[in-house]
Amino acid sequence: MKKIKAVVYGVGTMNSIITRMLLDKGVEIIGAISRSPAKVGKDLGELTGLGRQLGVAVSNDAAEVLSRGADIAVIAVNSYMSDAQEQLRLCAEHGVNAVTLSEEALYPWETSPEITAELDGIAKRTSVTLTGSGHQDSYWLNMVSMLMGTTHRIDTVLGQASWNVDDYGPELAREQQVGTTPEQFNTWLESASRPPTFGRNVLDALVADTGLTPVSITTTSRPVLATEPLPVASLGITVPVGHVLGFTDIDEIKTSEGPSFVFEMTGCVYRPDQADMNHWKIAGEPDVELSNGAVPTAMTTCTQLVNRIPDVINAQPGFITAEKLPRLRYRAFSLETYLS
Numbered sequence: 023m024k025k026i027k028a029v030v031y032g033v034g035t036m037n038s039i040i041t042r043m044l045l046d047k048g049v050e051i052i053g054a055i056s057r058s059p060a061k062v063g064k065d066l067g068e069l070t071g072l073g074r075q076l077g078v079a080v081s082n083d084a085a086e087v088l089s090r091g092a093d094i095a096v097i098a099v100n101s102y103m104s105d106a107q108e109q110l111r112l113c114a115e116h117g118v119n120a121v122t123l124s125e126e127a128l129y130p131w132e133t134s135p136e137i138t139a140e141l142d143g144i145a146k147r148t149s150v151t152l153t154g155s156g157h158q159d160s161y162w163l164n165m166v167s168m169l170m171g172t173t174h175r176i177d178t179v180l181g182q183a184s185w186n187v188d189d190y191g192p193e194l195a196r197e198q199q200v201g202t203t204p205e206q207f208n209t210w211l212e213s214a215s216r217p218p219t220f221g222r223n224v225l226d227a228l229v230a231d232t233g234l235t236p237v238s239i240t241t242t243s244r245p246v247l248a249t250e251p252l253p254v255a256s257l258g259i260t261v262p263v264g265h266v267l268g269f270t271d272i273d274e275i276k277t278s279e280g281p282s283f284v285f286e287m288t289g290c291v292y293r294p295d296q297a298d299m300n301h302w303k304i305a306g307e308p309d310v311e312l313s314n315g316a317v318p319t320a321m322t323t324c325t326q327l328v329n330r331i332p333d334v335i336n337a338q339p340g341f342i343t344a345e346k347l348p349r350l351r352y353r354a355f356s357l358e359t360y361l362s
């Protein structure tokens with residue numbers, strides 16, 4: 023059986039970890055795409071800290087790299103469909119399946135319906151699958167939907183999670199408004215161009231999975247402000263007291279059938295005594311809870327994307343969201359052995 027051939031799209035913090043995991047799971051990397059002159063032309067092994075050359079030079083010519091016959095592109099570039107559509111469209115047009123970490127791609131049908139429908143159409147035409155995965159896949163969506171499946175009646179679903187912005191690269195730190203003043207934060211928050219919250223897409227996916235009918239969707243956000251100066255490695259800055267370390271979003275979807283869904287999610291630069299958490303509570307018959315302790319969000323982002331690769335290649339063509347894929351499985355063997 024031939025190895026799976028992959029393209030690494032974006033050579034930043036997440037795809038550096040993912041590169042090692044792909045190689046560990048028997049994937050052949052046939053190309054890598056990045057943007058900055060500091061990376062283009064360099065060897066992927068060197069850039070991702072593997073300590074050995076992989077014979078894969080990083081390129082900024084995405085179309086050429088995607089013409090090399092890859093089975094899948096692993097994309098870790100940006101968060102929102104307005105940006106991510108460029109990479110997803112290029113993959114689909116070149117007949118390459120793609121799994122992306124873009125948070126909105128977890129379930130973009132409600133927040134970016136036109137873009138998603140267009141990508142879905144291209145993917146169907148070229149017979150490939152586009153999917154959003156990452157930490158949300160199991161911890162915020164599929165484990166929660168399995169928990170919902172253990173109940174007879176749901177009144178409310180309440181999720182609470184936090185993650186450290188500085189476990190990721192500069193792309194995410196900028197999106198979390200790290201280092202801005204409260205005034206700048208409020209201007210961004212009130213601007214019409216504010217993208218959807220990551221929590222909104224999670225709740226959209228959970229509600230879609232139940233078939234319930236959303237009647238109202240609200241989001242409130244508040245900044246997390248520094249109470250002591252805190253260094254931010256990904257941006258190379260120190261956030262002064264009173265400036266923004268990130269923010270908390272509280273999303274709520276009410277449904278016409280009764281159940282309501284709330285997700286309170288904090289993404290900020292941590293003080294040394296803070297750790298990630300993931301807690302879900304379902305009130306109904308019976309009340310049930312899910313808690314993962316200090317979940318290592320950055321690592322579980324990468325592991326889930328890699329373990330999803332066979333499911334994405336096996337799936338029907340189109341923009342196929344993660345709640346429609348099979349239950350995520352541990353991959354003990356080389357990934358091509360899971361292809362149907």
Ligand SMILES: NC(=O)c1ccc[n+]([C@@H]2O[C@H](COP(=O)([O-])OP(=O)(O)OC[C@H]3O[C@@H](n4cnc5c(N)ncnc54)[C@H](OP(=O)(O)O)[C@@H]3O)[C@@H](O)[C@H]2O)c1
Binds near residue numbers: 156323
């Ligand atoms: N779903 C999840 O669970 C999850 C978890 C973690 C992160 N994420 C998301 O994944 C994205 C990547 O995270 P990260 O921490 O790896 O970010 P990062 O370290 O900032 O890396 C982003 C990479 O994308 C490259 N890039 C940006 N625009 C590009 C373009 N137009 N064409 C080609 N390459 C481009 C950058 O290239 P240069 O460096 O060459 O400029 C950089 O290598 C972020 O948006 C983050 O929010 C999602």
